[in-house]
Amino acid sequence: MANASAIARESILLRITRANARGRRVPSAKIPPQAIFPPIHDVRARFLHESAGNLMEVFETADLSESATALESVLRSLPAGEIYVQDHPDLACFLADLKRSRPVRLSSQGAIAENSQAALTLAHAFVAQSGSILSSSMCGGRGASIVPPCHIVYGRAEQIVPEIDDALALAQRQVPEASYIGLISGSSRTADIEKILVQGAHGPRRLVVILEGQDPDFAVSRNRVNTVESAETFD
């Protein structure tokens, strides 16, 4: 099989070289991306507007205690059962309260269970342009953001970047090791039946963001890194 692939590779590349040798110019894209999308003046307002359009639930909180209250109210609305939490110092403050109400499984203990009721993770950034969350396998694994019926993301307002372009650059810089990176823009959905929108197709029915901090002035320049610094080896 490996040999068949090598032969195919050679002949495909040869045909491509021949095709492109026939007087092909090599143009490069000249239209600047800036001309394409309208400028974003207030990243926080835009993020809130777009995420609402994406049917996300956003809790704006001023400080840690407000965030804990918001988290508690979300969890109260969920059926009993295990919650999966990304093992990260920034989420450790919630653990004691969580453990009192339901079983908790940490990402350092393995992958998310199929019957988890919710996952609580961080994000690398939030994107104003599209109301998205920039996540990766570093945020509690691949399954955390897709397996449970509810995904809760805790982050800070200064993590909002203006455009998708900024999010892609940030991902390239900050998570070069992740095998999965994703821009998540709302809950799982489908319109495959008569073009009628239904939430909760295969992934979470609910995507909740707890957005802490009120100061939008730092939004462009400061982005926190949320990698699992003390990650264990799971393999």
Add this chain to the structure above:
Amino acid sequence: MSTAAQEFLQQAEIKASDLEHRALIQRGMASYESAFDKGRARFADWEAARARLSQIKEEALASLGQNLVEFEKRIVERGGQVHWAETAEQANDYVVELARARGVKTVVKSKSMVTEEIHLAPALEKAGVTVWETDLGEFIVQLRQERPYHIVTPAMHLSRYQIAELFREKLGENVEDADPAKLVAAARVALRKAFFSAEMGISGANFLVADTGMVALSTNEGNGRLTTSIPPIHVVVTGIEKVIPRLSDLAVFWPMLATSGTGQPITTYSTLVRGPRTKKENDGPREFHVVLVDNGRTGLLGNAETQEVLKCIRCGACLNICPIFRHVGGHTYGAIYPGPIGSIFTPRTAGLREWGHLSYACSLCNACKGVCPVKIDLPKQLLLARRDFVATANVKPAERAGFAGFRWATASARRFRWIGWLGGKVASTVRSIGLSGTSFDPTRAWTKYRAPIEFPRQTFRAWWRSNGKR
């Protein structure tokens, strides 16, 4: 005429007069159109966005070889495997052999037109592997043993009632009132089991990113995410033309693909994967394979006239706007890729002789050219396909003679005037002696479904002589 051409004509006749089908498609397309208009309004300059995508795709094709080699290098660096396939069989053989070697019994698939094109699922099933399509629309057409009706919304030809009936029959689920939310929930339950028991996940790719070695996948349902996260083996099967030079290019491709495909600002799960799980990660597949399929694509690249067809990002916008697609429906084409792009891609890659007739499934209205996000000149490509079809296929002697006569008649102004006068006389005589609608009537094909043509008393030339010079 090839069998496929005869079937096209028969099916088109049936579908064009199927009022239920027409109502369903019109409703679906109206909802797409309003979302598409809203989506376009979010751009500061939609035309600049189209121009940029077109330029990036041209650049990508001009350096296709380098881009593929760079993509391969980065995938291999991270522990993935890249397999090259010249033909559909080679690609299928590789995946089937891999499944056999790893003892795979169940495969979950996310939506991929390339796997449809190469008939991967039947090849796996023949080898005893159970294949689950996990995109809801694909799952529905799989249960019905049908081809996808549309490249983005495979089951748009079915009503919720038909789907409820199908689920009752095949899944044993009784869904009350054919409620779409309950239908989705029933499919979710059935497919969850498949996701967590499958040993292999197979996906396509919307883009391959050369500079970072990533596979970009857009899905709304999240089935693409589960397919690439849960099973221990992930296989990507995709066409070589999907590679783009830079990760940053996605900042325009993602919004354009979503807006052109469904009118959304961005697809819910815009996903990038680039290898098996790392030692630091607690889940994800342990094996990662990418199968790069040619299957006729280098042939398109090798012809300067047809090269632009490879710019296509499979958004479906040309299908949605096409008046022929809306009338005859996606299945009538008889090919994997329906609509304008399919009527070019299929004859060019699967054979002009058998599929060239599809290039006539076009009224040359140019609507598709206006919406294509990568600015493919689809009407021109359809005309080029017609030209080459006539040159290669066995055209009937009567047709050949007819066109020779037409050329002779139109080559001189005097002859054209005379033939036009004669034609008008013949048609009105036929009608006046009561032969309308019979095989003597030259307007029969037109009047079969339409009111008879009123011939003006005066020819245009005569009118121009008396009025035009004022």
